[in-house]
Amino acid sequence: MTRSFSLAVIPGDGIGPEVISEATRVLDEVARAHDVTFRQTPYVLGAEHYLETGEVLPDETLAEIRGHDAILLGAIGGKPGDPRLPAGLLERSLLLRLRFELDHYVNLRPTKTYSQVDSPLRNPGDVDFVVVREGTEGPYVGNGGRFRADTPHEVATEVSLNTAFGVERVVRDAFARAQARRKKLTLVHKTNVLVHSGNLWSRIVAAVAPEFPDVTVDYLHVDAATIFMVTDPARFDVIVTDNLFGDILTDLAGAISGGIGLAASGNINPDRTAPSMFEPVHGSAPDIAGQGIADPTAAIGSVALLLDHLGVPEAAAQIDRAIAADISARTGKRTTKEVGEAIAARVAGDVAGE
Amino acid sequence: MTRSFSLAVIPGDGIGPEVISEATRVLDEVARAHDVTFRQTPYVLGAEHYLETGEVLPDETLAEIRGHDAILLGAIGGKPGDPRLPAGLLERSLLLRLRFELDHYVNLRPTKTYSQVDSPLRNPGDVDFVVVREGTEGPYVGNGGRFRADTPHEVATEVSLNTAFGVERVVRDAFARAQARRKKLTLVHKTNVLVHSGNLWSRIVAAVAPEFPDVTVDYLHVDAATIFMVTDPARFDVIVTDNLFGDILTDLAGAISGGIGLAASGNINPDRTAPSMFEPVHGSAPDIAGQGIADPTAAIGSVALLLDHLGVPEAAAQIDRAIAADISARTGKRTTKEVGEAIAARVAGDVAGE
Numbered sequence: 001m002t003r004s005f006s007l008a009v010i011p012g013d014g015i016g017p018e019v020i021s022e023a024t025r026v027l028d029e030v031a032r033a034h035d036v037t038f039r040q041t042p043y044v045l046g047a048e049h050y051l052e053t054g055e056v057l058p059d060e061t062l063a064e065i066r067g068h069d070a071i072l073l074g075a076i077g078g079k080p081g082d083p084r085l086p087a088g089l090l091e092r093s094l095l096l097r098l099r100f101e102l103d104h105y106v107n108l109r110p111t112k113t114y115s116q117v118d119s120p121l122r123n124p125g126d127v128d129f130v131v132v133r134e135g136t137e138g139p140y141v142g143n144g145g146r147f148r149a150d151t152p153h154e155v156a157t158e159v160s161l162n163t164a165f166g167v168e169r170v171v172r173d174a175f176a177r178a179q180a181r182r183k184k185l186t187l188v189h190k191t192n193v194l195v196h197s198g199n200l201w202s203r204i205v206a207a208v209a210p211e212f213p214d215v216t217v218d219y220l221h222v223d224a225a226t227i228f229m230v231t232d233p234a235r236f237d238v239i240v241t242d243n244l245f246g247d248i249l250t251d252l253a254g255a256i257s258g259g260i261g262l263a264a265s266g267n268i269n270p271d272r273t274a275p276s277m278f279e280p281v282h283g284s285a286p287d288i289a290g291q292g293i294a295d296p297t298a299a300i301g302s303v304a305l306l307l308d309h310l311g312v313p314e315a316a317a318q319i320d321r322a323i324a325a326d327i328s329a330r331t332g333k334r335t336t337k338e339v340g341e342a343i344a345a346r347v348a349g350d351v352a353g354e
Numbered sequence: 355m356t357r358s359f360s361l362a363v364i365p366g367d368g369i370g371p372e373v374i375s376e377a378t379r380v381l382d383e384v385a386r387a388h389d390v391t392f393r394q395t396p397y398v399l400g401a402e403h404y405l406e407t408g409e410v411l412p413d414e415t416l417a418e419i420r421g422h423d424a425i426l427l428g429a430i431g432g433k434p435g436d437p438r439l440p441a442g443l444l445e446r447s448l449l450l451r452l453r454f455e456l457d458h459y460v461n462l463r464p465t466k467t468y469s470q471v472d473s474p475l476r477n478p479g480d481v482d483f484v485v486v487r488e489g490t491e492g493p494y495v496g497n498g499g500r501f502r503a504d505t506p507h508e509v510a511t512e513v514s515l516n517t518a519f520g521v522e523r524v525v526r527d528a529f530a531r532a533q534a535r536r537k538k539l540t541l542v543h544k545t546n547v548l549v550h551s552g553n554l555w556s557r558i559v560a561a562v563a564p565e566f567p568d569v570t571v572d573y574l575h576v577d578a579a580t581i582f583m584v585t586d587p588a589r590f591d592v593i594v595t596d597n598l599f600g601d602i603l604t605d606l607a608g609a610i611s612g613g614i615g616l617a618a619s620g621n622i623n624p625d626r627t628a629p630s631m632f633e634p635v636h637g638s639a640p641d642i643a644g645q646g647i648a649d650p651t652a653a654i655g656s657v658a659l660l661l662d663h664l665g666v667p668e669a670a671a672q673i674d675r676a677i678a679a680d681i682s683a684r685t686g687k688r689t690t691k692e693v694g695e696a697i698a699a700r701v702a703g704d705v706a707g708e
């Protein structure tokens with residue numbers, strides 16, 4: 001039986017289209033082997049599209065995207081400081097709008113070290129953790145404003161909104177992931193300063209914990225968590241944290257594991273009321289765009305997360321093995337396409353060897 | 355002419371009293387040499403004091419402290435998870451209350467690497483930067499609350515308050531420091547998501563910049579800043595940022611420079627309408643308290659910042675030289691007292707050699 005999925009593909013800006021080409025190359029390879037088909041529909045969205053058309057994410061486009069089984073996204077964002085791009089416009093009205101409207105409350109970001117990849121850390125150790133970042137609330141809700149704007153008496157506010165509903169569902173997801181892994185969950189927050197939301201997070205973690213009696217729970221303030229991220233990252237198994245702290249910690253995690261070029265992510269709607277979205281953690285990197293030198297590994301790894309989510313875990317595992325093998329064999333610099341082809345070839349070889 | 359200053363000393367909890375003993379030992383040594391006297395008044399405050407008396411910071415004590423020329427603080431905080439200490443009580447009602455009421459709007463946190471100190475980074479490079487962290491507003495204001503608390507319908511909010519007045523004064527201070535250093539200022543924020551406060555920070559940095567034409571300004575999102583902190587920390591000269599991002603970045607900065615045991619800080623009121631407060635960045639470390647093994651270097655470095663602030667820069671420089679020399683000569687493990695005595699002896703030797 002051939003399973004068939006429809007996939008919305010948003011290559012986006014900068015290196016986005018370059019890495020997405022390689023990600024879909026690997027997807028096509030692995031799909032063939034597993035008797036799965038992906039009908040891919042490209043959506044042209046992002047900074048460039050906005051500058052050409054004035055459109056960010058029309059409601060009809062969002063409605064169409066919603067009809068797919070999953071979304072694969074490259075990267076969104078123009079040149080930093082481009083005066084034609086209002087600060088935060090694309091982030092808020094495109095990327096975050098997708099995450100919020102499609103209820104991607106689990107922003108899943110795994111980190112692994114490979115002995116062949118140079119970490120900036122002297123002794124990273126054997127790192128293998130996932131950050132479960134809340135994706136739909138916290139300081140990302142866009143609530144707040146400017147009062148007496150542009151005057152010497154301006155007051156600007158940002159309101160972090162945290163709900164028991166929103167925190168509980170992501171905490172439960174994180175516990176389940178810890179249960180299936182090394183059974184250790186670390187809540188990261190700043191409960192000694194952000195006492196209101198901190199209380200909510202702590203209370204819910206404590207309330208859910210008895211449902212997962214084998215999972216050990218600990219807590220770190222976000223500032224202390226950054227220290228451990230560079231002194232002992234191997235201590236982590238599953239980290240659960242809010243939207244902003246998760247944003248910060250996962251870039252740091254990408255860096256210590258040897259590069260944001262390897263960091264994959266899933267914006268997951270575990271209830272499957274809307275399609276989940278998979279994207280590399282890195283951005284559009286306008287400085288290296290068009291040169292064909294971006295590392296597509298993070299985008300390819302995001303395809304593995306996508307396959308896992310769609311219930312094709314054997315295919316996901318195959319990609320993960322191919323990535324690990326490719327990383328082990330790394331020698332000099334390669335182009336984006338060379339990396340994509342190498343990983344695709346390993347997938348094909350793995351299939352043939354079965 | 356003997357200059358005479360009155361100093362409020364708050365040793366606090368855990369290793370606080372241990373490191374403060376050594377800090378005042380060095381202060382006494384250097385003061386003698388510079389014909390300065392410090393009348394020191396100890397204030398017993400902190401977790402232990404709260405557990406014994408129920409008092410955190412009585413108004414009369416705050417009024418007394420306000421009467422001093424400066425404050426030297428060790429560390430505040432009980433055992434993590436102690437059920438008798440409500441989350442955030444000591445932080446909010448003691449440490450942050452002091453910072454807010456005494457208008458410590460410049461939270462100054464220098465970072466340096468010393469070749470003799472092992473950094474967790476493979477190649478930290480020649481790191482020498484200061485973070486100017488806003489100290490009196492942002493997400494630290496304690497604004498927010500819990501609605502339908504302890505029910506499944508709870509909503510918890512945290513409101514970050516940012517004023518043109520508050521941002522401008524700290525930005526101007528940071529520009530002046532950059533001007534006196536390597537002339538590079540990096541604003542760290544998250545303007546693509548926290549668009550309201552981000553707009554205020556960006557606008558004010560742009561507005562103040564023309565007053566400091568030799569200072570080069572750049573901008574990093576906080577997530578990207580953590581990447582550079584581990585891949586290229588030597589790029590930074592002065593970082594200016596909000597209260598929460600500054601909290602996170604300075605712990606990370608302490609970690610990459612080889613340990614939070616070296617990180618000094620000043621909570622400075624540049625307008626001198628109230629005494630400034632100097633404290634190590636590290637906490638009370640209950641796990642190693644009472645053993646006499648904590649590194650007092652951060653506390654001693656905080657005394658140097660204090661002397662600088664009080665207008666005795668020669669004495670501050672002497673301490674900084676003594677710390678650098680002590681670090682260069684480090685071999686095995688030493689006790690808190692041995693480190694304090696060694697630095698005090700170097701200060702005395704430096705004086706004798708003049």
Ligand SMILES: CC(C)[C@H](C(=O)O)[C@@H](O)C(=O)O
Nearest residue numbers: 091095096247281546547577
């Ligand atoms: C581009 C930005 C809005 C986004 C975020 O902050 O979530 C990015 O940094 C990420 O981590 O995916």
Ligand SMILES: CC(C)[C@H](C(=O)O)[C@@H](O)C(=O)O
Nearest residue numbers: 192193223445449450601635
């Ligand atoms: C103890 C805590 C309130 C404090 C802060 O968050 O400012 C500490 O982490 C610091 O950096 O001085």
